[in-house]
Amino acid sequence: MERTFIAIKPDGVQRKLAGEIIRRFESKGFTLVGLKFLKVSRELAEAHYDVHREKPFFSGLVEFITSGPVVAMVWEGEGVVAAARKLIGATNPLTAEPGTIRGDFGVNIGRNIIHGSDAVETAQREISLWFKDEELVNWQPHLMPWLHE
Ligand code: DAT
Ligand code: MG
Numbered sequence: 001m002e003r004t005f006i007a008i009k010p011d012g013v014q015r016k017l018a019g020e021i022i023r024r025f026e027s028k029g030f031t032l033v034g035l036k037f038l039k040v041s042r043e044l045a046e047a048h049y050d051v052h053r054e055k056p057f058f059s060g061l062v063e064f065i066t067s068g069p070v071v072a073m074v075w076e077g078e079g080v081v082a083a084a085r086k087l088i089g090a091t092n093p094l095t096a097e098p099g100t101i102r103g104d105f106g107v108n109i110g111r112n113i114i115h116g117s118d119a120v121e122t123a124q125r126e127i128s129l130w131f132k133d134e135e136l137v138n139w140q141p142h143l144m145p146w147l148h149e
Contacts, residue, residue, distance in 0.1 A: 003033065003074055004081045004117045005126035010068035012113040017105055018071050021114060024087055024101065025075050029147045034074035034127075034136045040066050047129055060110060072130050078148065081123050084116040 006025070008018050026032070040048075045062045052058050075084065089100025093112050096103035106113050117123035127136075 001076050002078065002080045002120060002123075003076045003127060004084045004123045005115075005130060006073045006075055006084060006117075007115040007130075008071035008073075009065060009111075009113055009115060010070060011064075011111045012105075013069050013071060015105070015113075017101075017113060020105075021101060022071075022073075025073075025084070028077075028083065028087060029143075030075045030077040030080055030084075031139075031141050032073060033076045033138070034072075034131050036072050036131075036135065037069055038072060039069050042066055044129070048126065057110070064110065074127055074131060074136055081117055081120050085118065088114050088116045 008021055012018065012021065042062060045065045049058065049061055052061065077083070087101060089096030089102035091112060092109045093102040093106025096106070098104060101114050102112050117126050
């Protein structure tokens, strides 16, 4: 079953949006398989955003993501990587569609509340960067027959 890495960034935590965000993933029908609350080290932040290392916003991004605690999660489900990106919305909250997390709660690209992996391979890389195998829980939610034919 497909898995994706989701992180509620320091702005989302400070703005008390963690519960609302988790509710949206649960309501959609995805399964939580990993969750932790942590202050991100500079090393982890730089590794996570390695593809953006040469971008002008890289240092500000690392400062921001290490500035307060984040909620790191792994969610599982059919097509969860692409579906999570849809729930999250476009990178810039000003242009993100209403109904998406960024569209409903944000206004600035540098404070866009949440991270979600952009592809299945990226998700695998990010999950192994943020979580040890034993921190992920394999379980069968009882509502599966009501979500899948
Ligand atoms: P996404 O988080 O939607 O995958 P991304 O991978 O292109 O977006 O960029 C990673 C993060 O970097 C993004 O969530 C916010 C920040 N960012 C991207 N483009 C930016 C810009 N032009 N100015 C400031 N921050 C930016
Ligand atoms: Mg990205």
